[in-house]
Amino acid sequence: MAVASPAVRSYGPARERSGAGLLATALLAGLLAGLLGAAPAHADPKPTVKRLKKELAGLQKESDKLIAGYYSSRIAREKAEKAEKAARKKLTAAQKVYDRHSTELRAMAVAQYTGGEPGALTLLSGEREPTALFGRMALARHLVARQDARLRDHARVRDEHRQATGEAAARAKELARTTGDLEERKEKAEKQIERIKDKIDQLHEAPGVRRSDGTWVPQLPEGSDHITPRMRLVRKLIQDRFDVPYGIGCFRAIQDGGEHPLGRACDFMLSRGGAMPSAAELERGDQIAKWAIKNAKRLGIMYVIYRQRIWHATSGTWRTMSDRGGTTANHYDHPHISVY
Structure with missing residues (x-):
């Protein structure tokens, strides 16, 4: 009488062989997943x-x-x-x-x-x-x-x-x-x-080209206000949202080494004549600074200066600045926002 092969004897009926095969497949798949790592989850698409x-x-x-x-x-x-x-x-x-x-x-x-x-x-x-x-x-x-x-x-x-x-x-x-x-x-x-x-x-995205490292290609100033399209968008959104009470100063022809002469910076004034703003206006300045930081990546904001501190997009943290000798010079009466 013919003797069944060891393989047949170990698996038994066809149904058992089928179950064992599925189990082996599952174990193999789990092993491969462990060795290769799970496939990365896809991020939600950017909202249109x-x-x-x-x-x-x-x-x-x-x-x-x-x-x-x-x-x-x-x-x-x-x-x-x-x-x-x-x-x-x-x-x-x-x-x-x-x-x-x-x-x-x-x-x-x-x-x-x-x-x-x-x-x-x-x-x-x-x-x-x-x-x-x-x-x-x-x-x-x-x-x-x-x-x-x-x-x-x-x-x-x-x-x-x-x-x-x-x-x-x-x-x-x-x-x-x-x-x-x-x-x-x-x-x-x-x-x-x-x-x-x-x-x-x-609904708004900064105009221009963003590099792979998150920075933006510079833009030329344009229009009668001599600021870049990127800065103009930031200025409009802040004015619409926070209703800056004492005006917004942007372009300055004086070459002070900053972004104002390049049309890439604006000052959002909270008082006049170098006076210290009220508590309510200081809070408004805090809200403007927080908003700018929150939207920096999307709007191409490079840095924010307020209350003798500077926040830069590359570090993502506030740093205390040296005393420049006055309320305006130390940016207590206005947040300064510069874009790339």
Whole structure:
């Protein structure tokens, strides 16, 4: 009888041989992957202008909803402010009445404790005739009636005071709630607007040719402002986004060794006459510098100078500069931006 070969005996039926073959293939593939390394993942393709515009339209639509909600919240807060103000006014009036009645009630209690209304016992003392007694009883009833009326009136004033206090507290709570809601809606709307601005920025690419090392081929200045197309784009985007308050200075004919005479630099002024900018304007300068750094690679920005520091695209970090002796010279009153 023929003897099965060892290979047949080791694998058994065809189905087992098939499974073993698949396993071997899988192991081999895994080994090759380990030796050769996994294939690099493909980066997402650069978004097209068409796609960016579509995303921008969606952001603007959502922004309109957020702004509408913010507007409604502003109206609600205005109503809450009026209600809270009226409640406080009502409480102030109720407090005055309550204090006056409390003072009168205390005086009545003292008089009662010391012998009745002032002068009442003096008028009735020594009377023994029935007529005088009846008069005294009538006066006593009158005094009791007056006391009861005062007590009832005080109870009413007390209840009104309590109601005014509760209403004022409720209106204050409602005002705090609407104020918090307003701030939340405002923050959401502002963030959405920032996203829209970022998306608008992405629609623009620096003109010219970029080298393989990330730097850009220089451009000639042109136009009546004597700056390069690359610098002109950066200037426009910053002015549109940050509304620079004290002007933008770019081309200067003085040969100071910088990029101004070459039309490749602009100063975004935050004050006049060399004065130190306000805290708000200093913050605006910080935002301009951050924006420039964020968009440096795409827009061909070479370096940024602000607050006696310089950031260069090649290092990607801030470096402190030497003291040049003044607010303007040390770039505290303006960010300076140069492009390739």
